[in-house]
Amino acid sequence: MQFVAFERAKQGTGASRRLRNSGRTPGIVYGAGAQPVAIEVDHNALWHALKKEAFHSSVLDMELNGQTSKVLLRDVQYHPFKQLVLHIDFQRVDEKTKLHMKVPLHYSGAEESPAVKVDKCLVTPVMTELDVSCMPSDLPEFIAVDLSNLQKNVSLHLKDVKLPKGVSAVTRGAKNNPVLVSVVAPAVEVAAPAADAAAAPAKGKGKGKKYFLLTAPAVTPVWLPCAQRPTFAWAVGFCAI
Numbered sequence: 001m002q003f004v005a006f007e008r009a010k011q012g013t014g015a016s017r018r019l020r021n022s023g024r025t026p027g028i029v030y031g032a033g034a035q036p037v038a039i040e041v042d043h044n045a046l047w048h049a050l051k052k053e054a055f056h057s058s059v060l061d062m063e064l065n066g067q068t069s070k071v072l073l074r075d076v077q078y079h080p081f082k083q084l085v086l087h088i089d090f091q092r093v094d095e096k097t098k099l100h101m102k103v104p105l106h107y108s109g110a111e112e113s114p115a116v117k118v119d120k121c122l123v124t125p126v127m128t129e130l131d132v133s134c135m136p137s138d139l140p141e142f143i144a145v146d147l148s149n150l151q152k153n154v155s156l157h158l159k160d161v162k163l164p165k166g167v168s169a170v171t172r173g174a175k176n177n178p179v180l181v182s183v184v185a186p187a188v189e190v191a192a193p194a195a196d197a198a199a200a201p202a203k204g205k206g207k208g209k210k211y212f213l214l215t216a217p218a219v220t221p222v223w224l225p226c227a228q229r230p231t232f233a234w235a236v237g238f239c240a241i
């Protein structure tokens with residue numbers, strides 16, 4: 001993707017506020033051994049570009065002062081409640097240096113898998129993006145993951161996915177083979193017999209006594225007078241008389 005940026009001469013809080021009021025977004029581009037440059041970008045064009053997945057995960061062509069350079073989107077700051085981009089950061093790409101980037105995962109074929117089609121399992125994506133390391137020329141816009149071979153109660157791990165050529169996954173800590181997709185068999189519901197709310201008390205207790213059902217709001221405690229001792233009831237209670 002390609003976009004146009006302009007060098008920004010004035011900096012500071014007041015200058016940035018006036019720039020946003022004029023329909024432009026302040027930003028900065030840095031990296032690749034060159035000096036950082038303050039830039040400005042048309043806000044409407046930037047707003048629509050940010051809605052595209054490729055703008056976040058691929059190498060971009062930035063035209064600045066008549067020259068085109070390769071950059072990556074590194075940070076975006078949004079207004080808390082307005083549809084407004086406050087600031088944006090880009091990093092220059094060095095063609096000879098590996099880069100780290102989060103790449104989206106696109107899942108497909110789950111409906112045709114035996115786990116779903118035969119066993120009616122629940123398939124849940126655990127990870128929606130993957131941190132990868134590769135050369136800029138090998139960076140994919142997304143990684144396609146085929147789920148058509150999922151089996152019952154067998155989750156899909158990172159080592160089960162074939163990554164594009166030149167791309168390696170970056171894992172941290174002991175989780176070198178994280179779960180990408182979980183497969184859970186459906187729970188079997190066992191119908192329990194309905195309990196009788198007005199059932200008689202336990203066998204051998206309370207012979208010859210009459211019982212009646214008292215109801216009260218669940219949050220209001222009610223004291224029930226009894227012949228022997230008071231009984232404290234919440235929503236439903238029995239009192240012997």
